[in-house]
Amino acid sequence: MLEELKKRVYEANMELPSRGLVTYTWGNVSEIDVATGFFVIKPSGVEYEKLTPGKMVVVDLNGKIIEGQYKPSSDTPTHLELYKEYRNKGIQGIVHTHSPWATQWAQAGRSIPSYGTTHADYFYGEIPCVRALSETEINSSYEKNTGLVIIETLKSRKPTEIPGVLCTHHGPFTWGKDAAEAVHNAVVIEEVAKMAYYTEQINPRIRPIPQTLMDKHYLRKHGENAYYGQ
Numbered sequence: 001m002l003e004e005l006k007k008r009v010y011e012a013n014m015e016l017p018s019r020g021l022v023t024y025t026w027g028n029v030s031e032i033d034v035a036t037g038f039f040v041i042k043p044s045g046v047e048y049e050k051l052t053p054g055k056m057v058v059v060d061l062n063g064k065i066i067e068g069q070y071k072p073s074s075d076t077p078t079h080l081e082l083y084k085e086y087r088n089k090g091i092q093g094i095v096h097t098h099s100p101w102a103t104q105w106a107q108a109g110r111s112i113p114s115y116g117t118t119h120a121d122y123f124y125g126e127i128p129c130v131r132a133l134s135e136t137e138i139n140s141s142y143e144k145n146t147g148l149v150i151i152e153t154l155k156s157r158k159p160t161e162i163p164g165v166l167c168t169h170h171g172p173f174t175w176g177k178d179a180a181e182a183v184h185n186a187v188v189i190e191e192v193a194k195m196a197y198y199t200e201q202i203n204p205r206i207r208p209i210p211q212t213l214m215d216k217h218y219l220r221k222h223g224e225n226a227y228y229g230q
Contacts (some may be wrong), residue, residue: 012179043070081147093182101193
C-alpha cells in the first residue's frame, strides 16, 4: 500500500541525520495521501540506520494503523491533528526534530524574530513559539494537545506563510506541500535560529527587518506576482 509514498517518506526521514538535524532517533517525518486520507510516518524509536521504506507505518486520520509491523512515531497524534486541520490548505508533509539551534529558542520559550532577508525568504514574520501546555493538557493526550496548540497559534495566520513553529520546552515542527518541502523548512528554521542568536549577540539592540523589505523578499518568492526562480 502506498509504496511510492513510503519511499518518499523514508528518503525524507533519512535526510534529517544527513543534514545534522537529529541525534539518535530524535525526529520524524510524515506525508499524507489526500485521496485516501492515509499518511505514512516513521516508526517509533527505530534507529535511522535500520530504517527501510517497508518499515514506514501507514495510519488513518482516526489514528488507526492501516499497515505496518511497527508502532508509529509517538508524535503521530500531533501530525494527525495538523493533517485534519490543514491537509487541504497546503500542509501535506510534516517534520519534527530536536535540532539544537531551533530547540534552544523553544526551550527559552521565545519566538524567533525576523531579522533579515534569509528569514523573510521563507517565513512571513516571526516564527512563533506556541504557549506552554497546561498540566492537564500534558497529562491527558499530550501529543494530540501539542497539535491543537499549534493550530491555536496559527488561528490568525496562514500556515503556508509560517511553515513552522516552536513548541515551548520541546522543539520545532515544520511542514510543507510534501515531506521533502517540510524537511527543507526544517533545515531553514535551524539555520535561521542560529543566525538570529548570533545577530542578537553582535547587536543586542537589533530591531526586526523593516516591513517593506520583508514584503519584498517573501512576496518575490511566494506572492501572486512572484518572480524568483525559473
